[in-house]
Amino acid sequence: MNWVILFLAGLLEVGWAIGLKYTDGFTKLWPTVGTVFSLIASFLLLGLALKSLPVGTAYPIWVGIGAVGTALLGIFLFAESTDVLKLFSLALICVGIVGLKLAHG
Template sequence: MNWFLLFIAGLLEVVWAIGLKYSEGFTKFWPSIWTIFSLVASFLLLGISLKSLPVGTAYAIWVGIGAVGTALFGMILFDEPASAFKIVSLGLICIGIAGLRLAQT
């Protein structure tokens, strides 16, 4: 269950990171509210998952999910460059995330 909570926390990290862009420096009300809500929820779920997961592994996975997801959505939503090198690099992060997870079984 804690791995699932960690995964959801990572997805919420993507939401708040993308929300930072949409909130335009917290000058837009609803995007700011959703950004703050998802940030708090992400941290809460990360904290709950840390009750039984190793902090180094859980934090690295949380950050990895957030980094990959934010980079992908940045390319999709904001037309950020999507070079082959960038895609391969994101794939390597995914391999690292999977490796960290498998190392805990």
């Protein structure tokens, strides 16, 4: 169950990272409220997951989910670049996430 909690925390990290773009420097109320909510919920869920998962495994996975998810949404929502090096680098992060999960067991 803690892996599910960690995954949800990572998705919420994507939510607040993308939400930052929509806050327009925290000048728009509802995007700011959603971003702050996602930020707090992401940290709370990460904290819950860390009760039973090692920090050296859980934190990098959380960051990786957030980084890959944010980069992919940046591509789809904001027409950011899709050059080969960027996509290859994102694939390497995914391999790292899977490797950390497999190493933990």
